Amino acid sequence: MLIVQKYGGTSVGTVERMKAVAERCLRTQRAGHQVAVVVSAMSGETNRLLELTRQLHEDPNDREVDVIISTGEQVSVGLVALAIRAAGGKARSFLGSQCKILTDSSFARARILEIDGQPIKDVLAKGEIAVIAGFQGVDDKGNITTLGRGGSDTTGVAIAAALGADACEIYTDVDGIYTSDPNIVPNARKLDRISYEEMLELASLGAKVLQIRSVELGMKYGVRIHVRSSFSDVEGTWVVPEESSMEKVVVSGVTASRDEAKITLEDLPDMPGIAARMFAPLADENVSVDMIVQNQGYDGTTDLTFTVPKGDRKRSVQLLTDKVPDIVGTKGERISYDDEICKVSVVGVGMRSHAGVAKTMFELLAKEGINIQLISTSEIKISVVIARKYAELAVRTLHDGFGLSLPPADRTGL
Amino acid sequence: MLIVQKYGGTSVGTVERMKAVAERCLRTQRAGHQVAVVVSAMSGETNRLLELTRQLHEDPNDREVDVIISTGEQVSVGLVALAIRAAGGKARSFLGSQCKILTDSSFARARILEIDGQPIKDVLAKGEIAVIAGFQGVDDKGNITTLGRGGSDTTGVAIAAALGADACEIYTDVDGIYTSDPNIVPNARKLDRISYEEMLELASLGAKVLQIRSVELGMKYGVRIHVRSSFSDVEGTWVVPEESSMEKVVVSGVTASRDEAKITLEDLPDMPGIAARMFAPLADENVSVDMIVQNQGYDGTTDLTFTVPKGDRKRSVQLLTDKVPDIVGTKGERISYDDEICKVSVVGVGMRSHAGVAKTMFELLAKEGINIQLISTSEIKISVVIARKYAELAVRTLHDGFGLSLPPADRTGL
Numbered sequence: 115m116l117i118v119q120k121y122g123g124t125s126v127g128t129v130e131r132m133k134a135v136a137e138r139c140l141r142t143q144r145a146g147h148q149v150a151v152v153v154s155a156m157s158g159e160t161n162r163l164l165e166l167t168r169q170l171h172e173d174p175n176d177r178e179v180d181v182i183i184s185t186g187e188q189v190s191v192g193l194v195a196l197a198i199r200a201a202g203g204k205a206r207s208f209l210g211s212q213c214k215i216l217t218d219s220s221f222a223r224a225r226i227l228e229i230d231g232q233p234i235k236d237v238l239a240k241g242e243i244a245v246i247a248g249f250q251g252v253d254d255k256g257n258i259t260t261l262g263r264g265g266s267d268t269t270g271v272a273i274a275a276a277l278g279a280d281a282c283e284i285y286t287d288v289d290g291i292y293t294s295d296p297n298i299v300p301n302a303r304k305l306d307r308i309s310y311e312e313m314l315e316l317a318s319l320g321a322k323v324l325q326i327r328s329v330e331l332g333m334k335y336g337v338r339i340h341v342r343s344s345f346s347d348v349e350g351t352w353v354v355p356e357e358s359s360m361e362k363v364v365v366s367g368v369t370a371s372r373d374e375a376k377i378t379l380e381d382l383p384d385m386p387g388i389a390a391r392m393f394a395p396l397a398d399e400n401v402s403v404d405m406i407v408q409n410q411g412y413d414g415t416t417d418l419t420f421t422v423p424k425g426d427r428k429r430s431v432q433l434l435t436d437k438v439p440d441i442v443g444t445k446g447e448r449i450s451y452d453d454e455i456c457k458v459s460v461v462g463v464g465m466r467s468h469a470g471v472a473k474t475m476f477e478l479l480a481k482e483g484i485n486i487q488l489i490s491t492s493e494i495k496i497s498v499v500i501a502r503k504y505a506e507l508a509v510r511t512l513h514d515g516f517g518l519s520l521p522p523a524d525r526t527g528l
Numbered sequence: 529m530l531i532v533q534k535y536g537g538t539s540v541g542t543v544e545r546m547k548a549v550a551e552r553c554l555r556t557q558r559a560g561h562q563v564a565v566v567v568s569a570m571s572g573e574t575n576r577l578l579e580l581t582r583q584l585h586e587d588p589n590d591r592e593v594d595v596i597i598s599t600g601e602q603v604s605v606g607l608v609a610l611a612i613r614a615a616g617g618k619a620r621s622f623l624g625s626q627c628k629i630l631t632d633s634s635f636a637r638a639r640i641l642e643i644d645g646q647p648i649k650d651v652l653a654k655g656e657i658a659v660i661a662g663f664q665g666v667d668d669k670g671n672i673t674t675l676g677r678g679g680s681d682t683t684g685v686a687i688a689a690a691l692g693a694d695a696c697e698i699y700t701d702v703d704g705i706y707t708s709d710p711n712i713v714p715n716a717r718k719l720d721r722i723s724y725e726e727m728l729e730l731a732s733l734g735a736k737v738l739q740i741r742s743v744e745l746g747m748k749y750g751v752r753i754h755v756r757s758s759f760s761d762v763e764g765t766w767v768v769p770e771e772s773s774m775e776k777v778v779v780s781g782v783t784a785s786r787d788e789a790k791i792t793l794e795d796l797p798d799m800p801g802i803a804a805r806m807f808a809p810l811a812d813e814n815v816s817v818d819m820i821v822q823n824q825g826y827d828g829t830t831d832l833t834f835t836v837p838k839g840d841r842k843r844s845v846q847l848l849t850d851k852v853p854d855i856v857g858t859k860g861e862r863i864s865y866d867d868e869i870c871k872v873s874v875v876g877v878g879m880r881s882h883a884g885v886a887k888t889m890f891e892l893l894a895k896e897g898i899n900i901q902l903i904s905t906s907e908i909k910i911s912v913v914i915a916r917k918y919a920e921l922a923v924r925t926l927h928d929g930f931g932l933s934l935p936p937a938d939r940t941g942l
Contacts, residue, residue: 129583163603169543170607171614178613181621182606185599189577192596193584199592200585207595211625212670256626 115280116148116238120248120270123157125285125344126190129197135344136197138285139243143203150234150244150277152270153194155186176221180250180260184210187247187266195245204242208234210250210258215269217251217259224251224259226268226331229276238277246273264325271328275335282337285344286323290351291316293518294368298506301519305366306349309356312366315461315495329353356463363525364464364471365516370505374404375427375453376487377420377434379442384416388441392418395437401426405457405490405497419488421499427451455487456505459497460512472496478515484508529694530562530652534662534684537571539699539758540604543611549758550611552699553657557617564648564658564691566684567608569600590635594664594674598624601661601680609659618656622648624664624672629683631665631673638665638673640682640745643690652691660687678739685742689749696751699758700737704765705730707932708782712920715933719780720763723770726780729875729909743767770877777939778878778885779930784919788818789841789867790901791834791848793856798830802855806832809851815840819871819904819911833902835913841865869901870919873911874926886910892929898922 119139126132135151143149163183167174191207198205210217213234217224234244248266251259261268267284274282291313292302308316310333317326323341332339332353342350382388389408396403406420422430435446442448465471475496479486484507488499500508517525533553540546549565557563577597581588605621612619624631627648631638648658662680665673675682681698688696705727706716722730724747731740737755746753746767756764796802803822810817820834836844849860856862879885889910893900898921902913914922931939 129580132584166543166603166607167610170546171610174610175613178606178609178621181609181623182603185602188599188602189580189596192592193580195592195595196581196585196588199589207592209595209672258623 115146116150116277117142118150118152118270118274118277118279118282119285120152120266120282121154121194121285121344122266122287123154123159124287126153126155126194127157129193132190132194132197133201135194135285136201136203138344139198139205140201140203143243148238150238150246150273150279151194152246152248152266152273153187153190154248154266155183155190159186159189177257180221180258184247184250184258184260187249191245191247195243198243198245204240205245206237206242208244208246210247210269211252211256213246213273215251215272217253217261219253219255219257219259221257221259223262224253226251226261226272229272231273231276231278234273234277261327264328267325267328268331271331271335271337271339274337275331279337281340282332283340283342284324284328285342287343287345288323288341289343289346289348290341291323291353291367293366294509294513295370298370298509299368299513299519302513303519303521305351307352307354308366309463310353311356311494312461312463313353315459315492316367316369324353363462363522364468365460365462365518366464367461368509368512368516368518369459369461370509371457371459372502372505373424374421374455374457374499375424375451376455376499377422377427377430377449377451379418379434379448380450381411381415381448382418382441384410384414388416389418391438392434392441395433396422396430399429399433401430401433405488405499407488407490421455421457421488424453427453452487454502455499456502456508457497457499458505458508458512459495460516461495463494465494465496474515475512478511479508482507482511484511529560530564530691531556532564532566532684532688532691532693532696533699534566534680534696535568535608535699535758536680536701537568537573538701540567540569540608541571543607546604546608546611547615549608549699550615550617552758553612553619554615554617557657562652564652564660564687564693565608566660566662566680566687567601567604568662568680569597569604573600573603591671594635594672598661598664598672598674601663605659605661609657612657612659618654619659620651620656622658622660624661624683625666625670627660627687629665629686631667631675633667633669633671633673635671635673637676638667640665640675640686643686645687645690645692648687648691675741678742681739681742682745685745685749685751685753688751688753689745693751695754696746697754697756698738698742699756701757701759702737702755703757703760703762704755705737705767705781707780708923708927709784712784712923713782713927713933716927717933717935719765721766721768722780723877724767725770725908726875726877727767729873729906730781730783738767777876777936778882779874779876779932780878781875782923782926782930782932783873783875784923785871785873786916786919787838788835788869788871788913789838789865790869790913791836791841791844791863791865793832793848793862794864795825795829795862796832796855798824798828802830803832805852806848806855809847810836810844813843813847815844815847819902819913821902821904835869835871835902838867841867866901868916869913870916870922871911871913872919872922872926873909874930875909877908879908879910888929889926892925893922896921896925898925 195205248269339353609619662683753767
């Protein structure tokens with residue numbers, strides 16, 4: 115088989131850990147596989163370099179920042195290649211410009227357009243291990259680009275797609291994807307498999323194990339992603355196409371996000387264009403609005419509630435008061451907000467065919483006396499906003515209520 | 529004018545010094561010039577990276593080492609470009625692969641084959657400052673190469689040649705080339721001009737201000753090199769073609785090297801092939817032999833004396849005893865050595881037309897009671913080996929004897 119292994123900054127954080135990475139690569143190779151490795155910068159290195167740029171320029175040019183921070187991965191590939199050689203193997207490093215990982219020219223957040231897998235295939239065919247720099251690429255003018263934070267996951271999956279690899283193993287400091295946060299739900303269960311779609315919903319909700327773009331890319335090219343621990347040999351979680359998921363479960367996971375605040379506008383005139391005018395000033399200032407719920411009243415007025423990142427709440431209220439005083443009141447008297455909220459979500463592809471999930475979810479919360487402030491649903495996710503103090507209780511209640519601590523075969527009812 | 533400025537590791541060693549470099553670049557630009565800057569890695573960075581490689585592999589692969597250590601200059605170009613932007617200028621960084629500095633594939637000691645100056649010229653034509661990574665290049669397969677220690681000087685001169693620059697300014701921590709080491713000769717005089725040929729002899733003798741290959745390159749392409757201090761604005765020393773040197777002096781400088789040891793073989797059979805057999809084992813082990821003097825005796829035997837780097841002396845004696853016992857004696861009884869020597873040289877293009885320099889040199893030394901052990905001459909240099917304890921006395925004596933502390937016009941006689 116051809117296997118791509120991606121190691122994060124912690125996994126290559128010291129010389130000793132690099133040696134462990136080298137050993138694992140060689141073990142995989144000795145088991146009869148071809149191995150391509152994607153590595154991140156040593157942990158702390160990217161931040162060290164960013165700090166240098168900030169000492170020189172308060173708003174440093176993105177092209178130059180990419181030239182600087184891409185050196186983190188460049189050092190890592192050279193060192194890991196040396197570690198593999200020191201352990202008796204054959205290895206060759208590749209930079210983004212050598213692979214060649216062609217991206218657009220959006221410095222600091224470039225997107226991969228194309229990868230020429232041939233140079234890597236040539237090296238693998240000679241029995242060598244290819245060690246590829248994550249996070250970086252090159253545009254069509256030869257400029258160095260970077261893919262944004264977490265970009266090494268994306269490189270790993272993109273390389274796996276370009277090589278037609280049998281699997282892309284993402285090595286991290288947890289041993290897989292869990293049905294919920296084990297810190298909140300002690301009996302959270304590690305998932306053997308999860309679909310790309312579910313993983314996308316979970317990733318964006320705070321289960322920050324896999325970079326979301328890497329999952330999108332995996333879905334697009336059908337790359338089988340194996341999330342597993344770099345500190346053990348146990349199987350982790352496979353992120354795979356829905357049809358190949360053996361666990362035909364209704365709900366796969368429960369997550370909570372505490373990073374948002376809620377803003378409510380009451381008694382707005384109920385007429386076309388109000389919502390558009392409301393959100394324009396926020397969009398102009400790059401405030402990302404998440405859940406939006408509007409309730410039409412009977413009296414020609416309407417209530418509008420939405421969530422924003424907690425750190426943007428104060429600025430958002432100010433922006434609305436300043437920019438659309440005719441809607442929110444010149445003193446903002448129609449605005450209220452709540453920072454003490456929490457968004458709890460259940461995710462699962464099985465919801466598509468099981469109508470009762472929402473009902474069960476609401477009943478489980480009601481039984482615990484937890485009031486629901488907002489509801490928002492997608493095809494495979496139901497999210498509710500509740501008071502923050504109930505976050506852990508809600509997650510545990512839903513986790514147990516949907517039987518997530520049991521293997522799928524043992525669950526009854528929903 | 530088009531001016532190339534090269535800054536070494538000390539000149540870009542801190543964020544503050546990078547700001548000073550940026551200011552100087554912009555000052556040069558405001559004076560009406562186009563400016564291309566070549567920078568080294570921040571001081572200490574290359575050694576830090578080399579230390580990492582050694583922790584992973586006792587004999588690290590040169591290709592991977594080049595991938596790793598070339599990041600030092602990569603970080604520098606990005607940071608200096610940011611510093612210029614922060615100071616209100618326009619700047620763009622270039623890596624060796626972007627310039628494009630094509631080299632052979634001799635990793636760790638690559639030689640420049642060709643430079644495509646067009647991308648840099650395009651940037652300069654737009655009024656921007658080009659910031660170019662020193663020390664690194666790329667081979668025809670896209671591998672990163674490095675030019676060896678001091679390679680940034682070579683990059684600077686090569687870039688100046690490729691751009692047809694009017695001058696290549698080498699910024700360093702001394703303010704020019706001196707007639708001798710000011711630590712030994714307090715009245716050593718800074719040279720206004722020196723020819724490439726003289727600089728080559730001086731550089732290889734220990735005046736380690738300019739990397740020797742950069743001088744060769746400057747001579748080949750007629751690049752006018754200006755060695756000057758990065759901490760002041762005073763004129764330094766111009767290294768220029770001989771014909772444009774205004775100082776038609778006989779002797780330009782006096783240097784001493786204490787890095788060598790002397791090995792003598794006495795009473796060797798005087799027959800063809802002896803010298804070749806003697807030096808073969810040393811060449812095989814990369815011992816670089818410097819001065820070689822052979823004296824034929826009257827009795828069918830010959831004496832052979834040569835110098836080697838001090839650190840190689842012990843190994844050299846062992847190698848000769850082991851490999852050519854029939855020549856040196858099975859117990860090495862024909863070998864003797866002396867670690868306490870010093871090589872003192874006077875250099876000057878004027879020697880070509882002045883026969884009396886050697887005579888004057890020997891007389892000056894004799895007057896001080898300094899015995900000459902070995903003599904070796906080239907077209908523009910005379911070197912003698914003397915006891916180390918006389919090193920400083922010899923240098924001062926020759927410096928004053930040839931009148932080097934006086935401006936050329938004020939010198940009398942030789």
